[in-house]
Structures are given as C-alpha cells and as structure tokens.
Amino acid sequence: MRACIFFDIDNTLFPTAEFAELARRNAIRAMIETGLDASEKEIYAELKKLIREKGSNYSNHFDILLRRMGVARPARYVAAAVAAYHNTKSSIQPYPEVPQTLMELKKRGYRLYVATNGDAVKQWDKLIRMGIHLLFEDVFVSGEMGEEKGASFFRRVLAHVKANPSECIMVGDRMDSDIIPAKKLGIYTVRIMQGPYSKQKGKADAKIRKFSELLGVARRL
Numbered sequence: 001m002r003a004c005i006f007f008d009i010d011n012t013l014f015p016t017a018e019f020a021e022l023a024r025r026n027a028i029r030a031m032i033e034t035g036l037d038a039s040e041k042e043i044y045a046e047l048k049k050l051i052r053e054k055g056s057n058y059s060n061h062f063d064i065l066l067r068r069m070g071v072a073r074p075a076r077y078v079a080a081a082v083a084a085y086h087n088t089k090s091s092i093q094p095y096p097e098v099p100q101t102l103m104e105l106k107k108r109g110y111r112l113y114v115a116t117n118g119d120a121v122k123q124w125d126k127l128i129r130m131g132i133h134l135l136f137e138d139v140f141v142s143g144e145m146g147e148e149k150g151a152s153f154f155r156r157v158l159a160h161v162k163a164n165p166s167e168c169i170m171v172g173d174r175m176d177s178d179i180i181p182a183k184k185l186g187i188y189t190v191r192i193m194q195g196p197y198s199k200q201k202g203k204a205d206a207k208i209r210k211f212s213e214l215l216g217v218a219r220r221l
C-alpha cells in the first residue's frame, strides 16, 4: 500500500498558466481604464517581451514596462495594474476536481504532502487562498529547502516524512522536476497532462488527464 502522496502545485493543483494570463490581462485593462494612452495589444506585447527577459516572477514588471513605454508619471498606472493583479489573485481557485479528490484520498487514509519548486511564501499563499492548505500534513518548497526539486530534494522529503520510496506517489505536470527525479528514487509517479508542460516528452508510471482519475490510479496500487 502506498501511504503518502506528494503533489506539485503549479499546473497540478492550480491552473497557474491560466491565472497568470488572466491577471496580466486585468492589469493591462486597469491601466487603460486609468488613462494610459496605448492599446491592449501594444501593452501586452511589451509585457510579454519583459517577461521573456526577466522571468514571470519579477515583481517590478509594470514599473519597467511603463518606463519603457515612455510614460513620464507612471505611479497611477503602476498602482492600477498592481491592484488589478492582486484582485485577480484574491479569487483564485484550484482545478475544480482538486478539493473533493484530496478529501477522498484523506478519507482513504493517505497522508498528503506538497512538494514544489518556488518561493515558500508565494506557494503557501496559493494554498491558503485556494482553501486547501489544511489538507496537507506538510509542505515542502524548494525556496525553503535551499534546493530545486531533484533526487536530493526528494530524498530529504522522504526522510522528513519517514517513508520509503515504495510507499509514496508523486503527482505533477512536469517531467524534469516532478517525474524524473521522483521516479529515479523509486517513487510511483503520476503525470497530469494539463498546462503548458503537457507537451514535454517522457513517461511517468501513470498518466492522467483529470485530477479525479488519481483515485482510480491509487486504488490499483
């Protein structure tokens, strides 16, 4: 019997790619609404360029964006964009089947954990806003662990939860960070085929398209 299940957050529990897109759109519209003289398309193209250069987690995006667009007094637009971004954040939801599936797994006696890359506060913020944080025994985030998800990360997580790899399942969307390192240690891996990384090549022990299919996979083990 597999007793522990580890979950990735982004594009596994939470539709990260869709959220980011929506939050950016809302921020751009808020800047236009506040009086910024540019089209949505134009601002979006500039923002995309900036994200490619600086990464998607960069927090001064709007400031730099406006300066690049030659806006002399950008404060009001930055404020509008940031407020819209945060308002979008306040309404985040997990994928619709996630809460019920997690509760059912708990009822069946599984110990649930989060194992994710990212900044620990930001990842906790998502779990709390989604209202699912209390379902997990513990949450392991690379930012707090001091290393990205790899074989060594998973070895330390197993030591923390006092479980053998043969007792554990890892659920995630990415081959490189979720599946390959966990599989290497002998953890049973389940890949969820959603989000931008679903095109990555590679094979997990099991593949699911909907989160609730996990119930059937877990039952077979």
Ligand SMILES: [Mg+2]
Pocket (backbone or CB within 6 Å): 008, 009, 010, 011, 012, 172, 173, 174
């Ligand atoms: Mg992910």
